[in-house]
Amino acid sequence: MQTHQYDVVIVGAGGAGMRAALESGQRVRTAVLTKLYPTRSHTGAAQGGMCAALANVEEDNWEWHTFDTVKGGDFLVDQDAAEVMAKEAIDAVLDLEKMGLPFNRTPDGLIDQRRFGGHTRKHGEAAVRRSCYAADRTGHMILQTLYQQCIKRDVEFYNEFYVLDLLFTEVDGVRRTAGVVAYELATGEIHVFRAKAVVFATGGAGKVYKTTSNAHTLTGDGMAIALRSGLPLEDMEFFQFHPTGLAGLGILLSEAARGEGAILRNSEGERFMERYAPTLKDLAPRDVVARAMANEVREGRGSGPNKDYVLLDLTHLEPSHIDAKLPDITEFARTYLGVEPYTEPVPVFPTAHYAMGGMPTTIDAEVLGDNTHVVPGLYAAGEVACVSVHGANRLGTNSLLDINVFGRRAGLAAAAFAEKAPLVELPDAPSADTEALLEGIRDRADGERVAVLRRELQETMDANAQVFRSEATLKQALSDVHALKARYANVSVQDKGRRFNTDLLEAVELGFLLDLAEVIVVGALERKESRGGHFREDYQNRDDVNYMRHTMAYRSAEDDGVRLDFKPVVVTRYQPMERKF
Amino acid sequence: MTAAVADAPVAGAVPSFQVTLRLRRFNPESDTEARWEEHTVTMHGTDRVLDALHKIKWEIDGSLTFRRSCAHGICGSDAMRINGRNRLACKTLLKDLPLDKPVTVEPIKGLAVLKDLVVDMDPFFEAYKSIMPFLVTTGNDPSRERRQSPEDRARYDDTTKCIMCAACTTSCPVYWSDGQYFGPQAIVGAHRFIFDSRDEGAEQRLEILNDRDGVWRCRTTFNCTDACPRGIEVTKAIQEVKRALLFRRV
């Protein structure tokens, strides 16, 4: 075991982690721990854009942006946080430009903007061009640019270090953050990082589902570690299903395709979104579009031999326009489905995309240990966190914004904290739990295969806790997850070595996924209403009287299950109203 | 992913088939030398080499080790030598390969192999870091964005696509020879800034690449261009840097 000491340790080198590192690294001794080389992080997969009311191409302001975010999130958004994000969006985009991000440009040389789902002018009047973009690789450019700035500022990275535990020490009756425990993939060695402040920026958990736009490595580690440490997770039942994943594969075709004019059609060639969202049509928020698509398929108007997908039609667009604005995603269609988007419509179906929920934080990215108290020294930002700017459904382009705005805030807050706070003693035997976890799996001679359990988990989640949910399906999912958890206790790996034992790490990740799946399902069962990304067939309406509240899920110590609590939503300007698009 | 593909409606039309993979394995804890190992698996329609590797790892031999993340050619984790050429495993469809003979899969060449298909990427990233891969400007930052015309933006568009997968650098015969050459990726990284109208560090970067192990070592073998999964015209970028050195300063 090796021990290291820093002022701030950042876990995760995606957009949120590196944005935080840029702030913190300038002020205090900072280390970034990441299980992937920074440029492999899934922020790089983001395509469409990052929105900010720059008003470079048409009239816009941050207040409209706030409203769209709140309404898009089906009023489960904490409105103070949404306001902060929309306001700081403008500087967040300009900062990135100054760091060198190659945004597409208007003829005048300004940052170009395009339309995106749910972003409107004058509180819903018409779609507005608010998304700043770099072709269809905005996330890639953000990730690259932030990494380049980290190189410039000599940020210290620990690449391929898996953080597996969070350390706390009680000082004067308060649990304070003491550091993290990490596993070095290359050597199999355990490292303890002692730090005054820890920032979690570990990204999403899409691998809970089978069909997903998320990377194999997005296994919700940060959320699960927090849960296991007794911290709550907020609003986990809200998972976003992106309408246009490549059918069967889940690989994402950005909403930018529809922003540039692509149209969804059913097997009859009908532009069915006109029926579901007369004003915004194909550019309605994702939950609405995904549900509409699933409904078309359910009612027998799906395309293909099994009638189980709909079509995304780009054929009326100029090939040169497609090449200029959507080069990458059209290539996905060609490479992976063998479909030529110039002339053929592309088969698409909703794909698990984004976790709206996560570790609850304040607008300064401080992690909450319950409804009101922050955990001293612990911060979170990005998809792992839930400041609650996305509420029940995230608007497209708001996540790249989220990671920049709150990543920055997390870095600033953590550094400020570390400048004042003393180092906390490490707990006794800091790495004991982690070692027990790893050796337990490694030493088990014979047992179930990780891949089998994972596939069963993903299949039940896809079947029972996806776009449409009901009491019956969720109960099924819950009992499946419980059974899988029991079997997980008997899981084993074939690779018993120390170096690059990815077999072992996949087993650990599966444990995280199982914990999170349970939280998602329990939360979804309890929420007997339909709101945003959570749609209950048995309770099809939003119920503001009983459910205008955040879910706070804790791991219950007694039965290793989930205990739920609730937290009010922060409402400032906008009273809940019916969502029409 | 494998199972998902099996159920894929579009895959319905394409029957499943047998694939034999010939894998170059090396376990630092028990092998002194790399060895070949073959596995035959049943795959379907649009499955990629990555799916086959996963199938082997998940169902046959969990110790098979390789890097991967995004599974759709965007993160740059899984460059490997497939049938003798550098490719991304997640972007190489099995049905596009000749399946009557085994598909050989080996680590990329020129970087030390750590385990199976995993190589030491540090020298590669070090080369990138040494070309100052960040925007260099002088004076105060403007209050709004720096302006840049769409034409100026287009000049370096191609090289912004790089995902640092190292397929290019490790396909370069000059890089294999002694590993001191910066390699095409580092030059691509420099190109992206040298031709950015907002950047003021071109002189310094050109100076770095004028080194003995800089651009002049490129022998225009085009392996890099052929290997690049992002379709970047790598050799063209290198030539533009050479010409910038020749005509702007000399």
Add this chain to the structure above:
Amino acid sequence: MTTTIPAPRTPRRLRGRTNTELYAWMFMRASGVLLVILIFTHLFVNLVTGDGINALDFGFVAGKWANPVWQVWDLMMLWLAMLHGTNGMRTVINDYAERDQLRLWLKVGLYTATTITIVLGTLVIFTFDPCPPDAAADLLPSFCPVP
């Protein structure tokens, strides 16, 4: 542990600011283009025209070098081809000889050989006597005075 992992390559060090490689690179191109003209003509005259290779003998060479144009021609060819080839060989050595010692010795050998060859060749062209006094007359070019 049974094996060690190979250490990462030695970190690269920049070797001062010179344009050596740039000039060498440029020279390869320039000399190459000139050499095309020089060598192709040379080959054509020597191997294709007239009786081709059968016509080659002392007399042929002497006849050619009596003309200053051919003298300069061959001189340029000698220098350019040798320098071009030597620089090319230097590249090859740089690529494949990884140990500094070996690299050094190979290059020393290369440069010595090149210098000797160029000096020798130049001397031959300029100190060449087309009609050496003690040679058999039938081997000499026709313009030699018959003794």
Add this chain to the structure above:
Amino acid sequence: MPKAPAGTLYRGREGMWSWVAHRVTGIGIFFFLFAHILDTALVRVSPEAYNEVIATYKNPIVGLMEVGLVAAIVFHAFNGLRIVLVDFWSKGPRFQKQLFASVLVLWVVLMVPFTIRHLSHVFGG
């Protein structure tokens, strides 16, 4: 220190193989050039010495080798011009494969008549 273990041969394409050929021919020509300069230097020794060595050039086997040499030079020369185009013509990199095809065509076009003529000298003479 073991390096990355040698695997299969890298399957390069036109660009790589043309470079391999360029390098091999370059090195070959270089060594021939040594010999050629040394033998030409014999003109300073005596006409007899020179003619004696040149006579071996007219031997049929050496005659065949000469064809090989000229083939190498012609390839190296044309491919050298291709490299120069790739370096200085902005569209060169994009058309390198076509340029390589042209090199091969030109090479054949030149080598066929030359071979016929040269061998007729060697064998006929």
